[in-house]
Amino acid sequence: MxxxxxxxxxxxxxxxxxxxxxxxxxxxxxxxxxxxxxxxxxxxxxxxxxxxxxxxxxxxxxxxxxxxxxxxxxxxxxxxxxxxxxxxxxxxxxxxxxxxxxxDPWNAGIILQCLLIGGIIQLVTKMGGAKALADEFAKRADTPRKAQLFTELLGLCVFFDDYANSLIVGPIMRPVMDKLHVSREKLAFVVDATAAPVAGIAIIS
Known part of the structure; x- marks a missing residue:
């Protein structure tokens, strides 16, 4: 090998x-x-x-x-x-x-923001918060259609930034989608469809 x-x-x-x-x-x-x-x-x-x-x-x-x-x-x-x-x-x-x-200040700001959000998400994951949210969503989303709907709703809630949307919604909903045999590609599409478009039309972004 x-x-x-x-x-x-x-x-x-x-x-x-x-x-x-x-x-x-x-x-x-x-x-x-x-x-x-x-x-x-x-x-x-x-x-x-x-x-x-x-x-x-x-x-x-x-x-x-x-x-x-x-x-x-x-x-x-x-x-x-x-x-x-x-x-x-x-x-x-x-x-x-x-x-x-x-x-560049703009690029450096984006990098620092992604690092901070990623660090917070990793901290929440290590503390079990992401698993608790995933378990709660899994109880209510018993079909692939409901799981995708919950992903869209969660994406609408994180409206303030498209990078934060992808970093937050993806890790939380990935276990739920995997449990219901929804492909990662479908999850990526749903997350992307509710990231930049939602942040673009939100009043506060």
Whole structure:
């Protein structure tokens, strides 16, 4: 099993190196200019496609997103066929972009808010509050339709922020949905449908 996993990782690395070399050839031959859409053409779709494909293959969403961002930075950084220098420049540029985004007051506020809400939810979960709420909802929601209705109602109650809505409603209703054999995808859809739309039309948000 470990051998197959190592072989799979090695194969992915080898394919990645070959793909970066081919990408370097294509980009180097592209006309230089300030408009990257004109310069790269259809290759501008490559970073999101790489991120989505790797997310399905590896089941690692965050890592796949980072690799997708790296591919985009690599495309912008390529000037010649030197893959190593282009990869280093892309990595440094990616780090600079991440730090600058996190230093932005608005983005930093969102990150801190999510951390605080996540910490409170984890504290409530460890103390048994989330389980008590889930058990109470499970008593009243004896069918999948009722469970989805309770999820929608709970989503309407948490109207002040869409991030808080997802962080609160999801963990509370997940055990109820699992017990009634409602798919996680359906739960994610219901939570998403009552998160940003509710926060958007609420008077206080």
């Amino acid at each position: 470990e051998m197959n996993r190592n072989l799979k990782i090695g194969l992915i690395v080898a394919i990645s190196v070959i793909a970066l070399f081919v990408l370097s050839l294509l980009i180097t031959n592209a006309p230089a200019g300030d408009d990257n859409a004109v310069r790269f053409g259809i290759l501008t779709l490559l970073p999101p496609l790489v991120a989505i494909a790797l997310a399905f293959i590896t089941k690692e969403t965050i890592l796949s997103l980072f690799i997708g961002v790296f591919v985009g930075e690599f495309m912008v950084s390529v000037n010649d066929l030197n893959i190593i220098s282009s990869a280093i420049n892309a990595f440094l540029a990616m780090g600079t972009q991440i730090i600058s985004c996190m230093a």
